[in-house]
Amino acid sequence: MSFADLGPYLFIVVAGWLATDIWRWAGVLVGNRIDETSEVLNWVRAVATALVAAVIAKMIFFPTGALETSPLWLRLAAVVFGALAFFVGGRFRQIAGIAAAIAFLAAGLAIIGP
Template sequence: MTHYDGWFMLAAILAAFAANEVWRVVGVALSARLHEDSAVFSWVKMVATALVAGLVAKLVLNPTGGLALAPLWLRLGSVAFGVAAYALGRRSLALGVAAAAATLMVGTAVIAPGAPP
């Protein structure tokens, strides 16, 4: 890496940081006017939930990489176990995600004990 490349990288990082920070400041300034029960806030929560649900569905139904080694029934079972743990654990997202991940890891280890991690 030349001296010129180092300055270019620093400038790129600073520009990206500045672009991000502008939107964070705008968000903080506008968030004081939002009410948690407003229609806009409800819409944002619904869109965020739909995006996460779509991502989980894509990962479960059409996985790539190491996740593709787990059979479909194990991936679906892990999701079901995670949802059950979430519901039984007083709607604890951390508990649901941890239960689903643990189920998937243990199930994969039992199915293919000699496979690399």
């Protein structure tokens, strides 16, 4: 593989880095001036939470790929199980919730089959 063959990949890496890194630096510069209890930051948190909830809902009710083979009741049960693990997870809440939901879904698919 020659350097000319790597050109498009190098462009993608550099362009992707520049596109995201600019916003990261802007966030650092502006973020230092925002009060943690301000209404602006509360709004940003609400929008971020809504986006995550929307993506999760889309994955549950309109799945694609391998998740599409699982029944709706199993996906909903995995979310409930993951939420319970999150609330009792202690220090590792996020990891516990995600791992528990994935394990529940995998076990359910292994039991009922594809």
